[in-house]
Every structure is written in structure tokens, then in C-alpha cells.
Amino acid sequence: MSGSSPLIPVAEAFRLFQASCPKWGEESLPLPMARGRVLVQELRAQEDWPPFPRVMMDGVALDSTSPAWRGAWLPVQGVQAAGDPPLVLAASHMAIEVMTGAFLPQGCDCVVPVEDLELTRDAVRLRPEALARPGLHVHARGSDARHGDLLLPRGTLLHGPALAVAAAAGASQVLVGRKPRVVILATGKELVPMEATPLPWQIRASNGPALVASMEHAGFPVQGQALLDDNPDTLRQAISQALDEADVLVLSGAVSKGRFDHVPALLKDAGCRILFHGVAQRPGKPLLAALREGGRPTLVMGLPGNPVSALCTLHRYLLPVLEQQLGLPAREAPVRVASDHPRHPRFTLFLPARLVVDETGCRHAQLLPTSNSGDFAPLAGTQGFVEIEPGPPPPPEGRVASFHPWS
Numbered sequence: 088m089s090g091s092s093p094l095i096p097v098a099e100a101f102r103l104f105q106a107s108c109p110k111w112g113e114e115s116l117p118l119p120m121a122r123g124r125v126l127v128q129e130l131r132a133q134e135d136w137p138p139f140p141r142v143m144m145d146g147v148a149l150d151s152t153s154p155a156w157r158g159a160w161l162p163v164q165g166v167q168a169a170g171d172p173p174l175v176l177a178a179s180h181m182a183i184e185v186m187t188g189a190f191l192p193q194g195c196d197c198v199v200p201v202e203d204l205e206l207t208r209d210a211v212r213l214r215p216e217a218l219a220r221p222g223l224h225v226h227a228r229g230s231d232a233r234h235g236d237l238l239l240p241r242g243t244l245l246h247g248p249a250l251a252v253a254a255a256a257g258a259s260q261v262l263v264g265r266k267p268r269v270v271i272l273a274t275g276k277e278l279v280p281m282e283a284t285p286l287p288w289q290i291r292a293s294n295g296p297a298l299v300a301s302m303e304h305a306g307f308p309v310q311g312q313a314l315l316d317d318n319p320d321t322l323r324q325a326i327s328q329a330l331d332e333a334d335v336l337v338l339s340g341a342v343s344k345g346r347f348d349h350v351p352a353l354l355k356d357a358g359c360r361i362l363f364h365g366v367a368q369r370p371g372k373p374l375l376a377a378l379r380e381g382g383r384p385t386l387v388m389g390l391p392g393n394p395v396s397a398l399c400t401l402h403r404y405l406l407p408v409l410e411q412q413l414g415l416p417a418r419e420a421p422v423r424v425a426s427d428h429p430r431h432p433r434f435t436l437f438l439p440a441r442l443v444v445d446e447t448g449c450r451h452a453q454l455l456p457t458s459n460s461g462d463f464a465p466l467a468g469t470q471g472f473v474e475i476e477p478g479p480p481p482p483p484e485g486r487v488a489s490f491h492p493w494s
Contacts (some may be wrong), residue, residue, distance in 0.1 A: 094367040097435040097474075101404060103362045104376045108408050109384040111334060114265040118253055121245050123306055124263035125414035130239040130256050135229035140191040142167070143224045146204060147182040147211050148195035151219040155180035160210045167192050182211050191225055198224035242414050264413040267334030267386075270311040271298050272325055274340040274350070275392055280314060294339040294397050298390075301398065302337075304494050305406050319349045326353050330385045337405065340392030343373040350389050351375060359387055367477070368435045370396035376404070399437040399472055402491050422490040424473060425451035436475040439466055440490065452490055469493070 095103075113127045142148065148167065149156055161182040167174050169188035176183060176194030183192045191198070203217035213219065232238060238256055243249050245261070253261060273295035281296065299309045311332065315325055329336045342350045342364075351364060359377040366374045374396075375389030388405050390397040407417065425443060429436065440452040452473045455465050471492035 094365045095363050097366060097368050100363050100366045104404050105408050107362050107378050108386055108412050111265040111267050113262050115260050115262055118259055118261055121261050121263050122250060124245050126239060126241055126243045127264055128262040129237060129241055130253055130258050132232045132234055132236045132238055133257055134234055136231040137226050140228050141226035142185045142187055142189040142191055142198050143226050144198055144200040145187050146198050146200040148185045148192050148198050149182040150179045150195055151197045151221055153179035156213055156219050160212045163209050163211055196221045266307055268310045269302055269307050269335045270329040270333035271309055271337045272313050272315055274315045276316040294394055297398060301401055322349055323353050326357055330357055330379050333385055336385055336387045338389045339397050342375045342389035367433055371400040374400050418492055419489050421487050422450055422452045424486050424488050425453045428454050430475055431477050433477050435477055437472045439469040440473045441469045
């Protein structure tokens with residue numbers, strides 16, 4: 088944190104970060120690769136839906152305007168299977184056996200299901216309680232959509248049902264919002280790779296793997312990552328290269344105001360505009376955000392090095408903004424807090440929690456606070472964290488708060 092710069096509220100920090108996020112443009116993807124993405128185009132019907140009068144039940148098709156079906160045995164002319172060209176009813180006193188999904192035979196105007204029929208080898212009779220009327224069990228041509236009708240508007244999330252609609256519309260390629268290229272740099276002289284045996288004054292690096300996993304689990308592939316010491320020349324070179332390669336640069340560590348916290352100055356030297364540095368929140372007070380402007384802008388988030396701080400601030404700021412940029416729905420949701428919890432008069436608190444369901448089926452957040460922002464082991468038993476706004480203590484048990492899930 089730089090000098091005596093005032094801490095800004097969480098809501099103001101988020102607003103600044105959100106307003107500064109560049110537009111990443113769009114890209115064309117094969118439909119199977121676009122799952123979970125958001126359309127930036129409209130999809131319209133290229134033909135009527137369904138494109139033919141479609142049989143909705145196994146049974147027989149007949150002409151309901153003919154009196155012959157009332158109590159008489161009707162000769163079965165043939166079988167109309169799904170996917171075959173339509174048969175033509177030879178005479179109004181006859182019937183055609185039909186399968187679900189088949190084209191309704193020409194000359195027929197309804198379908199009588201199997202359970203309403205008496206059958207022999209080559210004839211059929213309707214049971215006394217059965218009825219035949221025009222349109223019965225027929226999915227009329229164009230009843231779902233007409234040629235040119237809007238099927239999926241711009242901004243549609245391509246989940247399973249939407250993908251089915253797009254596939255049926257013949258949209259083998261779709262335009263979606265482009266995902267940013269992400270680079271993650273974790274810093275700290277005390278850090279060693281996870282496969283190494285640390286010396287007594289060292290620890291294995293956990294932020295890098297956690298941040299990469301969080302980004303990729305959210306659907307943002309990480310294009311590059313590195314573990315760096317606190318040497319300013321090494322950091323300068325890595326930051327410069329990352330700014331040239333990435334749309335989003337995530338830094339972990341070296342953002343506070345200690346002797347070896349070089350990141351803020353190096354970002355300024357690299358032409359970045361600091362959006363904010365220092366937020367009234369715990370954990371994560373030294374959080375930094377910046378923007379390298381110019382021909383191709385790069386959004387920068389400098390996360391504190393303590394693991395709880397890094398994970399909470401990534402999920403509170405960066406992931407929501409990137410998801411909003413793509414048009415994805417917000418993850419944040421209101422929950423009731425299952426127990427009394429602390430409250431700070433000036434700082435927003437991020438408290439790890441797991442979700443529990445009470446006897447009425449309502450979801451509550453059960454707090455599992457850590458002892459400090461470096462105590463990340465308890466996070467493995469949580470689903471996210473609760474955001475407690477500043478205010479006078481004590482809040483009542485069962486208070487509604489915002490819950491931010493890890494995934």
C-alpha cells in the first residue's frame with residue numbers, strides 16, 4: 088500500500104475495477120466448444136419448427152372427417168416410420184400405423200394412440216371411449232416457430248437446452264464473447280515449487296496453483312504462469328513480458344508497502360495507471376488494481392500474498408468482473424448466516440463459510456473463520472465466503488449477507 092493513500096470502500100473498488108475492464112471482443116467457435124459461453128449474435132429459425140406435421144405418439148393416423156372410424160375395423164395400409172418420406176392415405180376408411188416423430192401421412196389429420204386401439208394383424212378399431220379429431224396428437228408444422236422467428240437472442244447463455252436449440256437451427260458456428268488471455272505471476276523469495284523440499288525458512292508455493300485452478304474452474308484458461316523471487320529486475324522483466332502477452336495479469340504478493348514490495352512501482356514504470364491501491368477490507372487490505380492502456384489494454388490485479396487474502400479478493404473482484412464482461416450470470420447470492428459473527432466498524436470482512444440446509448430446507452452459511460490471512464487450511468472445508476459489511480456490532484443471528492462461492 089502506497090504512503091498515506093486512503094483506503095476506499097469495497098463497493099467503490101469494485102465499481103472502479105468494473106468500469107475499467109476492457110472489452111475483449113468476440114470470437115467464432117464450433118457449437119460444441121461454445122458450451123457455457125454467451126451469444127453475441129441472434130439465432131433465427133432457418134425453417135418452420137417443426138418443419139412438417141409431426142406425429143407425437145405411437146398409434147395410427149387416420150382421417151377424422153370420415154365416419155368409417157366410428158366402431159368399424161379399419162384396414163391398416165402400412166407403416167409410417169420416423170425419418171421416412173410421408174405415405175399417402177389410399178382411402179378415407181383406412182388407417183396407417185405411425186411412430187413418434189414420423190411425418191403425418193398425407194390425407195390423415197390426427198393420430199390415435201396405441202392404448203386407445205384394438206389391433207389385429209392388418210386391421211385396427213378404436214375403443215368405444217376413444218376419439219378422433221383434427222390435430223389430435225399432431226405437432227403442427229410451424230407451431231413452435233416460423234421461418235425467421237427469433238430463437239435465441241443476443242446474450243443467451245449456451246447451457247444444454249440453448250445448445251439444443253442452436254443445433255436444431257443448424258448453427259454449427261456461433262459468435263460468443265472472447266475470453267481474455269490470462270497470465271499469473273506469484274512472487275516471494277520464500278516460496279519454492281510444490282515438488283521441492285523447503286528449507287526451514289521457506290514454504291511451498293500454494294497461491295499459484297490455487298489461482299490457476301480458480302481461474303480455469305471458472306472457465307478462464309491461464310496462458311502463462313511463473314513463480315518469481317523478489318528481485319526487482321526479475322520482476323520488471325516478467326511484468327513487461329506479461330503485459331505484452333496478456334489481456335489480464337494477476338500478480339500475487341509484493342503489493343503492500345514493505346521494502347521488497349516492488350510491484351506498485353514496477354507497474355507504474357511499465358506505463359500502468361493505478362486504479363486503486365488499498366481497500367477497507369479484511370483480509371486483502373493491500374489489494375491493487377491497474378490498467379495498462381494503449382493499443383491493447385491489459386487489466387492488472389495485484390493480490391496480497393497471504394493465501395486467504397489472495398483467494399477472497401480474486402473471487403470478490405476479478406472473477407465477477409470477467410464473468411460480467413462475458414455476459415455470464417452473477418455467482419454472488421444472498422444467504423442467511425447461521426451463527427453470530429463479528430462486524431467491524433470500518434472494514435468489510437470476508438469470512439470463509441460452508442453452506443448448510445436447515446430443517447425447513449433453507450440455506451444458511453456456517454462461518455469457519457481462519458486465525459489469520461495466512462491460515463488457509465480451513466478453506467478446503469468451505470464452499471466460499473460471506474461478505475460482512477461494516478457497521479456496529481453485534482449483528483443479529485440469521486442476518487442476510489452476500490455469499491461468494493469458490494466455484
